[in-house]
Amino acid sequence: MLIYFLERLRKLLKSLGKKEKTINKFINYLKFKKNKSIYEIKDKSVDLYKDYNEKIKIAAIITFFFNKDKISDLAKVCESLHDISDQNEIHIFTNSVSLDQAQKIRDEIKVKINLIIIDEPIHNRMLPWYHLNLMKKLFIVDDITHFLYLEDDILIDKSNFKYWLNSRKILKEFNLIPGFVRTENNKSNNQLYAIDFLKKSKLDFLPKVKVNNDYFFVNNEFPYQGMYLYDRQLMEEHLFGPSSNPDCGHGAFDTNFIDERMINLDLMAKANIGLTYTNPPNAFLSRIVIPFNNKKKRIDPVCEIKHLSNRYANVESSFGNIKIQEAIE
Numbered sequence: 001m002l003i004y005f006l007e008r009l010r011k012l013l014k015s016l017g018k019k020e021k022t023i024n025k026f027i028n029y030l031k032f033k034k035n036k037s038i039y040e041i042k043d044k045s046v047d048l049y050k051d052y053n054e055k056i057k058i059a060a061i062i063t064f065f066f067n068k069d070k071i072s073d074l075a076k077v078c079e080s081l082h083d084i085s086d087q088n089e090i091h092i093f094t095n096s097v098s099l100d101q102a103q104k105i106r107d108e109i110k111v112k113i114n115l116i117i118i119d120e121p122i123h124n125r126m127l128p129w130y131h132l133n134l135m136k137k138l139f140i141v142d143d144i145t146h147f148l149y150l151e152d153d154i155l156i157d158k159s160n161f162k163y164w165l166n167s168r169k170i171l172k173e174f175n176l177i178p179g180f181v182r183t184e185n186n187k188s189n190n191q192l193y194a195i196d197f198l199k200k201s202k203l204d205f206l207p208k209v210k211v212n213n214d215y216f217f218v219n220n221e222f223p224y225q226g227m228y229l230y231d232r233q234l235m236e237e238h239l240f241g242p243s244s245n246p247d248c249g250h251g252a253f254d255t256n257f258i259d260e261r262m263i264n265l266d267l268m269a270k271a272n273i274g275l276t277y278t279n280p281p282n283a284f285l286s287r288i289v290i291p292f293n294n295k296k297k298r299i300d301p302v303c304e305i306k307h308l309s310n311r312y313a314n315v316e317s318s319f320g321n322i323k324i325q326e327a328i329e
Contacts, residue, residue, distance in 0.1 A: 031283035035283060047166065048162070048163045049162060055087070056161075060091065063152065066094050093134075096119045139239060145231065147232075149227060149271075153309040175279065177230075178290075182225055182226055194323070201327065206285075207283055224273070224276075246271075298324065
């Protein structure tokens with residue numbers, strides 16, 4: 001009798017476990033609903049496209065596993081960063097390459113770069129983590145205003161940066177960070193896809209910061225963006241806080257902060273997750289929010305960044321199946 005009871009109990013608990021994420025999301029929503037009046041922007045004259053007058057100098061670091069066929073995409077990424085400001089520093093970490101291969105990278109990229117070759121990395125999958133030591137050195141340089149780490153096929157343009165700069169000023173008081181959505185073009189239907197959205201999200205059930213009835217900053221379930229962009233305040237928090245530790249989110253690092261989402265990230269992806277899951281506001285899923293135009297019922301294109309390799313939307317994959325205009329509804 002006892003064995004029968006325990007078997008039934010085990011099945012019930014297992015069944016509830018499968019629904020745990022759904023239950024947690026609903027609890028989160030109820031918490032947010034209770035406090036949603038707190039998350040409203042007082043200044044309604046928000047212009048995410050406004051140009052900036054202040055001096056900008058971005059220290060950008062890109063990890064590039066050598067592949068001659070990908071150098072053209074890397075060149076586009078670097079040239080776009082240079083267009084944001086010609087004061088920007090662009091550093092590229094690559095694995096062991098020959099002199100000819102290194103020269104090929106320099107020849108194809110038409111803007112100034114600093115190519116850093118890690119001849120004997122501990123393991124190739126650790127290569128993205130080498131950027132942190134350089135970031136710490138760059139942080140000491142007072143005239144650097146922003147810090148960017150990204151994968152080699154993510155294109156950020158000037159309008160993306162203007163959006164981030166303007167949004168950061170608005171969102172700072174809420175301890176939130178403006179985010180981006182990686183997009184790819186599906187060649188068969190010429191539609192744009194939000195590659196990191198694994199399913200559609202319901203706007204009504206997502207935590208958000210209200211600008212007005214037509215515009216929100218939305219905290220979505222899929223904040224991965226393959227990069228981070230920080231000002232000096234955020235970079236200091238990241239470099240000298242727990243988020244820069246590869247074990248962050250794991251009980252081996254801190255039993256008081258165990259996050260399944262961070263545990264499930266692969267080592268290379270975790271290098272660019274930054275502050276995403278560290279110290280989010282109460283009832284928010286993460287620190288990352290993206291702009292949503294409620295009038296047009298879609299994510300604002302200003303936060304869309306191109307994933308140049310276009311490798312998910314055109315193959316069978318769990319990624320790249322949600323059209324950008326349908327990602328949040």
